[in-house]
Amino acid sequence: xxxxxxxxxxxxxxxxxxxxxxxxxxxxxxxxxxxxPLLLVSFDGFRAxxxxxxxxxxxxxxFSDGVLVDHVSNVFITxxxxxxxxxxxxRYAESHGILSSNMYDPDANKTFSLSNDFDSFxxxxxxxxxxxxxxxxxKSAAAMWPGTDIxxxxxxxxxxxxxxxxxxxxxxxxxxxxxxxxxxxxFATLYWEExxxxxxxxxxxxxxxxxxxxKQVDDHIGYLIDKLNQTGLWSNINIIITSDHGMVQCAPDRxxxxxxxxxxxxxxxxxxxxxxxxxxxxxxxxVYDLLKKCNPHMxxxxxxxxxxxxxxxxxxxxxxxxxVADEGWTIVRNGSLPRFxxxxxxxxxxxxxxxxxxxxxxxxxxxxxNSINTVDIYSLMCHLLRLEEQPNNGTFTNTKCMLASQWCxxxxxxxxxxxxxxxxxxxxxxxxxIMKNKxxxxxxxxxxxxxxxxxxxxxxxx
Ligand SMILES: *[C@@H]1O[C@H](CO)[C@@H](O)[C@H](O)[C@H]1NC(C)=O
Ligand SMILES: *[C@@H]1O[C@H](CO)[C@@H](O)[C@H](O)[C@H]1NC(C)=O
Ligand SMILES: *[C@@H]1O[C@H](CO)[C@@H](O)[C@H](O)[C@H]1NC(C)=O
Ligand SMILES: *[C@@H]1O[C@H](CO)[C@@H](O)[C@H](O)[C@H]1NC(C)=O
Ligand SMILES: *[C@@H]1O[C@H](CO)[C@@H](O)[C@H](O)[C@H]1NC(C)=O
Ligand SMILES: *[C@@H]1O[C@H](CO)[C@@H](O)[C@H](O)[C@H]1NC(C)=O
Ligand SMILES: *[C@@H]1O[C@H](CO)[C@@H](O)[C@H](O)[C@H]1NC(C)=O
Ligand SMILES: *[C@@H]1O[C@H](CO)[C@@H](O)[C@H](O)[C@H]1NC(C)=O
Ligand SMILES: *[C@@H]1O[C@H](CO)[C@@H](O)[C@H](O)[C@H]1NC(C)=O
Ligand SMILES: *[C@@H]1O[C@H](CO)[C@@H](O)[C@H](O)[C@H]1NC(C)=O
Ligand SMILES: [Zn+2]
Numbered sequence: 533x534x535x536x537x538x539x540x541x542x543x544x545x546x547x548x549x550x551x552x553x554x555x556x557x558x559x560x561x562x563x564x565x566x567x568x569p570l571l572l573v574s575f576d577g578f579r580a581x582x583x584x585x586x587x588x589x590x591x592x593x594x595f596s597d598g599v600l601v602d603h604v605s606n607v608f609i610t611x612x613x614x615x616x617x618x619x620x621x622x623r624y625a626e627s628h629g630i631l632s633s634n635m636y637d638p639d640a641n642k643t644f645s646l647s648n649d650f651d652s653f654x655x656x657x658x659x660x661x662x663x664x665x666x667x668x669x670x671k672s673a674a675a676m677w678p679g680t681d682i683x684x685x686x687x688x689x690x691x692x693x694x695x696x697x698x699x700x701x702x703x704x705x706x707x708x709x710x711x712x713x714x715x716x717x718x719f720a721t722l723y724w725e726e727x728x729x730x731x732x733x734x735x736x737x738x739x740x741x742x743x744x745x746x747k748q749v750d751d752h753i754g755y756l757i758d759k760l761n762q763t764g765l766w767s768n769i770n771i772i773i774t775s776d777h778g779m780v781q782c783a784p785d786r787x788x789x790x791x792x793x794x795x796x797x798x799x800x801x802x803x804x805x806x807x808x809x810x811x812x813x814x815x816x817x818x819v820y821d822l823l824k825k826c827n828p829h830m831x832x833x834x835x836x837x838x839x840x841x842x843x844x845x846x847x848x849x850x851x852x853x854x855x856v857a858d859e860g861w862t863i864v865r866n867g868s869l870p871r872f873x874x875x876x877x878x879x880x881x882x883x884x885x886x887x888x889x890x891x892x893x894x895x896x897x898x899x900x901x902n903s904i905n906t907v908d909i910y911s912l913m914c915h916l917l918r919l920e921e922q923p924n925n926g927t928f929t930n931t932k933c934m935l936a937s938q939w940c941x942x943x944x945x946x947x948x949x950x951x952x953x954x955x956x957x958x959x960x961x962x963x964x965x966i967m968k969n970k971x972x973x974x975x976x977x978x979x980x981x982x983x984x985x986x987x988x989x990x991x992x993x994x
């Protein structure tokens with residue numbers, strides 16, 4: 533019996549302390565030649581529930597032999613640049629400085645846009661993973677991942693393609709795999725504009741067009757796997773396929789027109805929709821008061837009142853007033869709906885979440901996880917690359933169960949085991965009692981004798 537109790541205690545304990553790292557490898561001993569290369573892939577705007585609504589034969593093959601995370605909670609604002617930079621830095625937007633697609637920095641009096649993103653100044657509030665790994669003496673390769681073609685702390689990726697949206701996926705993969713075949717290249721990034729592009733153009737509710745776009749995305753995943761297989765990289769590379777954000781349907785009857793509420797000379801519009809960045813040119817309180825009551829489907833925040841949970845406040849590149857549209861609503865100055873699908877909304881909305889899949893020697897096979905955060909991906913990657921983490925907002929324990937080297941038991945399993953063991957023990961105990969009671973008369977009287985002896989003892993002690 534004591535041995536069994538010990539077993540229960542052990543099981544319960546291991547359950548609540550979850551995911552023990554076992555045999556944490558000695559990094560000094562292993563040296564650097566044993567670091568398995570890591571390929572990080574992003575398909576822009578791949579909303580998590582596309583996986584449930586459309587068919588992805590190649591992607592399904594990929595994660596059925598690896599890991600699938602159904603939801604990734606991304607960072608606010610749920611746009612491309614902030615989230616791609618969060619993936620490779622592990623930080624919220626306010627802590628890495630890439631706050632949106634359009635920014636203004638009042639101290640430097642500089643502006644940033646997707647077509648004017650080359651100034652290192654914008655990128656150096658954090659250090660992306662490819663720079664850290666190069667500072668360690670390794671090399672990185674990049675095919676169009678935001679920021680990789682820009683000097684950050686004096687380094688671009690070791691090998692990179694200059695951003696050009698019209699370079700076909702196959703060419704990006706072909707050039708990247710050539711670089712990946714080199715010894716010192718340990719970290720590679722690959723970016724593709726779909727299904728974001730089609731999501732904006734048609735809206736995610738356009739089943740016909742999205743079916744086409746998503747079939748192409750899955751074909752691209754098939755091409756990538758084949759290419760890695762042909763070049764002999766497939767069996768010795770860890771691959772993460774993820775995305776930056778989701779997409780939601782917009783409509784002409786869900787428009788918020790700022791010109792209806794406030795004269796355009798009152799402010800500079802630094803960023804448009806669905807999160808507007810407002811730099812007031814007249815009295816701030818006056819501008820805020822006009823915007824606050826502009827439309828019930830839009831919230832106006834003074835910078836200091838932006839909710840903490842958004843982690844979108846502590847940076848001088850956030851303007852004095854921001855406007856946040858409700859899901860599916862579009863902010864314009866005047867005029868009509870610019871596009872049928874959009875993202876950028878509150879990061880708690882499931883429609884804004886992407887997914888994550890992983891495959892390779894480091895990952896468990898056929899493992900499924902409900903959710904992680906975008907900022908958690910960085911420390912997972914650092915672990916895979918045996919790289920020291922820079923200060924960040926992620927948590928390694930959120931992702932460690934994805935790894936084959938970690939021993940993980942989840943809570944339902946533990947409860948099941950404990951209940952199972954308990955039932956077996958109870959049954960055994962009952963059986964023993966029954967057998968004792970059903971024993972031959974001689975042994976029964978002997979048992980009674982024992983009991984009487986016990987009673988005597990008790991009386992003596994008492
Ligand atoms: C790893 O091994 C080296 C050499 O044996 C040793 O000096 C070092 O302390 C070890 N590190 C850890 C974390 O065990
Ligand atoms: C900021 O830069 C713009 C043009 O880039 C210039 O017109 C303006 O005077 C500058 N403002 C300040 C305060 O330096
Ligand atoms: C890894 O090995 C290469 C060559 O063997 C060396 O140049 C590089 O500095 C090493 N990097 C680390 C992190 O040890
Ligand atoms: C930046 O890198 C170049 C070589 O690419 C080097 O000559 C220069 O000294 C570096 N600057 C700093 C500040 O590290
Ligand atoms: C990819 O590599 C080929 C062959 O080296 C080269 O001709 C081509 O320009 C590269 N593509 C890009 C986008 O740099
Ligand atoms: C890799 O190629 C081999 C030989 O063509 C094939 O048998 C295997 O199924 C391929 N593996 C994957 C994952 O596609
Ligand atoms: C600011 O907006 C208000 C309300 O639309 C308008 O009456 C006023 O003229 C505007 N001020 C400027 C400087 O444009
Ligand atoms: C700014 O506007 C508010 C509200 O309209 C007003 O109470 C305040 O006096 C104004 N401040 C200045 C400096 O004009
Ligand atoms: C709509 O906004 C644009 C840009 O601010 C402006 O040039 C145009 O005159 C506005 N049109 C109307 C009808 O107000
Ligand atoms: C996020 O990480 C940065 C860098 O370590 C840190 O300065 C910041 O306070 C963190 N944010 C939160 C909300 O913990
Ligand atoms: Zn987009």
